Amino acid sequence: MYIKSIADLQVGEKGTIKEFQNEEISLKLLEMGCLPNAEVEVTQKAPFGDPICIRVADYQLSLRRREAHTVLVQ
Amino acid sequence: MKVALLGNPNAGKTSIFNYLTGMNQKVGNFPGVTIEKKVGTCHLPNQxxxxxxxxxxxxxLYPKSLEEEVVLEVLLDKEHPEHPDLLVxxxxxxxxxxxxxxxTQLHDLGIPTILVFNLIDAAKKAGLHFDKEVLEKAFNTTIVFTNARTEEGLATLEQQLTSPKDHRPTQSLWSSDDVTPALLKEVQEKYKLKNTYWALLLIHHFEKLSFLSEENKNSLERLSLQHGFxxxxxxSKETVQRYELINEITTNSIKKKEGDGSEVxxxxxxxxxxxxxxxxxxxxxxILFLMFQAIYTIADYPIQWIEQLFAWVGTSLNEQLPDTPLTDLFTDGILAGIGGVVVFVPQIAILFGIIAILEETGYMTRVxxxxxxLMQKFGLNGRSVVPLISGIACAIPAIMSARNIDNWKERFITIMVTPLMSCSARLPIYTVIIGLVIPKQQIAGIFDLRGLVLMGLYLLGLAMALIVAFVFKFIVKAKGKSYxxxxxxxxxxxxxxxxGMTMYEKSKTFVWEAGKIIVLISVVLWILAYYSPDGSRTQIADEVKKDNPSLSTDELANKIASVQLEQSYAGHLGRVIEPVVAPLGYDWRIGIALITSFAAREVFVGTMATIYSIGSEDELTVTQHLARAKDPVTGEPMYTLALGASLLIFYAFAMQCMSTLAVVQKETKSWKYPILQFVYMTVLAYVAAWATYNVLS
Incomplete structure (x- = not known):
């Protein structure tokens, strides 16, 4: 199945978290409610496309493109 | 009894704290670290x-920043002075x-806990309905619904605080059975801990916890290796399991009707x-532009009232009290010094008020x-914006707020350049000098020219901070990752x-902290400027009279006053450093002010007030005094555009603040960095002021 990262999603696009590729970043994201199988939606991008804003578990979170690349979604 | 308020950022903790403690708050630091600690007293319904x-x-409870580490430390160290008996x-x-x-993590520590559901109105608006009884049972805790904005439910919370024992958790919510029970048992026995989760946290965090001795750390490390922890x-497993638990409970007890979604x-x-x-x-x-306009225009009225009040009190005291040196010390030394502090309260209050509004509305995170x-290009981080903007108020809390930046290099550069942002202590100097050398004019009918110049100075500070950061980016080596x-x-x-509370607290701190130093220095300075190594004041006056028989009474009085100042201890001191500051266009009077403001730049204006008001009969404002000052050679007004601009530039870049250096030392845990910061800023200030003076004159 075709898998991409949060960084590849367009504004308004949704995805389901499948895998974390960086253990340290994943700990922070888990704590912030980005759990495996959680649905995320890219809501907004800052100028120059970085950082990215996502909606997860009913609130908004921001992360840099570099960090978004480590979260694979489906 | 000690109660600790805990919660995620933005959960509304501060509003609840303000309600419970009212005006009985003390802002200090946690021992050993410079993290702001707010403690207050609350009178419960049972007295x-x-x-x-x-x-x-x-x-x-898995800290990702230094602030979060402090929380862990307070909770796990039973001997900590703030260790709570009850958690809210x-x-x-x-x-x-x-x-x-x-x-759920705090609950499992076994300390009595009350759970407060705040912002309940927003939740209801979003279509959420809570079954309080089911939730209380499932989470094994007491729940209070509040809405801090309308003060709904806060009286109930106060009532619950009276009986801490009723809120002790009876069982753990999450079971640590998955993680090596044998290890936890050993830790529990060794440290006499009843609570399993407490033991687990010790094993996770022993390296970071400052209250553990080296010996304890070593033995915990050994245990953790033994059990392959x-x-x-x-x-990561614990976090996922806790979320599963929360999901299970909330699906049963919280109903969600589709809200109108208007907020989203x-x-x-x-x-x-x-x-x-x-x-x-x-x-x-x-927004930044309006902020500076507001500082100039709105604050103008209260400032005038304060100035007039102090001038009036000084003049009437001079008339009422006997003409002794003590009276002079009081009116020219102490009163002039205090007036110099109080007059800046309106501007500081407005500045802190606007910053508080930007944070409260959530706009600051968007910035x-x-x-x-952009900041990353300069070796900084988006989070550096908060220290840089707070630096406009005061570099000390600003440098502390850099703790939110988890990357060492970005945090270090932020700390190094933050003092270049024009802080509120520079504002008095800017105000006085701009008032002196920049005409009051309207530009395009709406903008105040002086306000524009002021904004220009702040932008200059920002530009220099970015330039210096850019240089540091190539010098400093990176450590760790940036999130x-x-x-x-x-x-x-x-x-x-x-x-309102922020404005009040910050103004109060400014008046007390800056006021203490300023009054002390004013008194010392008055003594230095009043007494002379060359003879008594009357002797000097008599000599001047003898040498200038043809002068009128007024001219003679002025002449006497200036000769008395010149021959005083302060005058001699000023002359010693005059050669060093002469290339910048400064005379010995400004030289004295530079020395006294070495430890704290806000002293500059107070010093000028003291120097210029000694010997003068009427109490004028500092600006009026300075406007009267004449160049001894040409007889033209002393404060020209070139001199004024040179002073403005000097103070914009110079590191004239002991407290900031002390904080930088604490934050970087090194003497090398504050010294480096002091040297680079002083050199920068000197060269820039010299260039400005020579270009303009």
Whole structure:
């Protein structure tokens, strides 16, 4: 199945978290409610496309493109 | 009894703290670290007094920043002076799941706990309905619903604080059975801990906990190796399991009707506006621009009243009291010094008020987003925006707030350049000098020229901070990774009570902290400027009279006053350093002020007030005194545009603040960095002021 990262999603696009590729970043994201199988939606991008804003578990979170690349979604 | 308020950032802890403690608050630091600690007293309905600590906002008991480490330290160290007997965990009811993660961890420590569902109105608006009884049973705790904005439910909370014993958790919510029970048992026995989760946290964090002795750390490390304990996977497993638990409980006890979704839509539209690649920056700079205009125009009236009040008190005291040196010391030394501090309260209050509003509304986090990419080009981080903007108020809290930046290099550069931002202590100097050399004019009918110049100085500070940061980016080696995972709070109307409280607290701190130094230096300075190594004041006066028989009474009085000052101890001191500051266009009087303001730049204006008011009969404002000063050679007004600009530039860049250096030393745990900072800023200030003076004169 075709898998991409949060960084590849367009504004308004949704995805389901499948895998974390960086253990340290994943700990922070888990704590912030980005759990495996959680649905995320890219809501907004800052100028120059970085950082990215996502909606997860009913609130908004921001992360840099570099960090978004480590979260694979489906 | 000690109560600690805990919760995620933005859950509304501060509003609840303000309600419970009112004006009985003390802002200090946690021992050994420079993290702001707010403690207050609360009078409970049963007349009992309890101490309440507002702990820094935290997402979990697995600290990712230095502020979160302090929270862990307070909780795990039973000997800590702030170790609580009762926890009040504040959660945002409209964003429950993430907020409850911290709650379940705190609950499992076994300390009596009350769970506060705050922002209940927003949750109801979003269509959420809570079954309180089911929730209380499932979470094994007491729940209070509050809405801090309308003070709903806060009286109930106060009532619950009276009986801490009723709130002790009876069983753990999460079971640590998955993680090596044998290890936990050994730790529990060794440290006499009843609580299993407490033992687990010790094993996870022993390296970071400062209250553990080296011996304890070594033995914990040995134990953890023996049992093959892996911290990161265990942590990730725990987090996932806790979320599963929370999901299970909340699905049964919280019903969600579809809300109208109006808030989400509004948030989205505001984000589109504020994060727009062009509009976003325009709005940000307009806000900054309005801020400086407000500081100049709104603060103008109260400043005039304060100045007139102090001038009037001084003049009437001079008339009423006998003409002795003591009276002079009081009116020219102490009163002039105090007046010099109080007069800046309106501007400082407005500045802190506006910064508080930007934070309260949630706009500040959007500014971080807007600036992150740009800041990274200068070796900084989007989060550096908060220290840099707070630096406009005061570099000390600003440098402390750099703790939110988890990357060492970005944090270090932020600390090094923050003092270049024009702080409120520079504002007095800017105000006086601009008032002196820049004419009062309207530009394009609406903008005040002086306000524009003031804004220019702030921009100059910002530009220099970025330039220096850029240089540091290539010198400093990187350590560790840089993250930018951050919650974006919903936009909301500021809670005006919190804004008012910030303005009051910060102004009070400024008056007390700066006031103490300024009054002390004013007195010392008055003594130095009043007495002379060359004979008594009357002797000097008599000599001047003898040498100038042809002068009128007025001219003679002025001449006597200036000769007396010149021959005083201060005059001699000023002459010693005059050669050093002469290339910048300064005379010995300014030289004295540079020396006295070495430790704290706000002393400059007080010093000028003291120097120029000694010997003068009427109490004028500093600006009036300086405007009268004449160049001894040409007879033209002393304060020309070139001299004024040179002074402005010098103070914009110079590191004239002992307290900031002390904080930098604490934060970087090294003497090398504050010294480096002091040297580079002083050299920069000297060269820039010299160039300015020579170009303009």
């Amino acid at each position: 009992q007094k309890v101490s309440i600590t507002d702990l820094p906002g935290t997402y979990s 965990v504040v959660v945002d009811a409209s964003n429950l799941k993430r907020n409850l993660l911290l709650f 892996k911290s990161l996977p265990a942590q 839509v509004l948030n989205k539209e505001l984000d589109i506006l504020f994060l727009h690649p062009v509009g976003g920056y325009l709005i940000f700079f307009s 971080m987003l807007l600036m992150d990419k 930018f995972i951050m919650e974006l709070p919903n936009y909301r109307i500021p809670r005006w009570k919190n804004v």
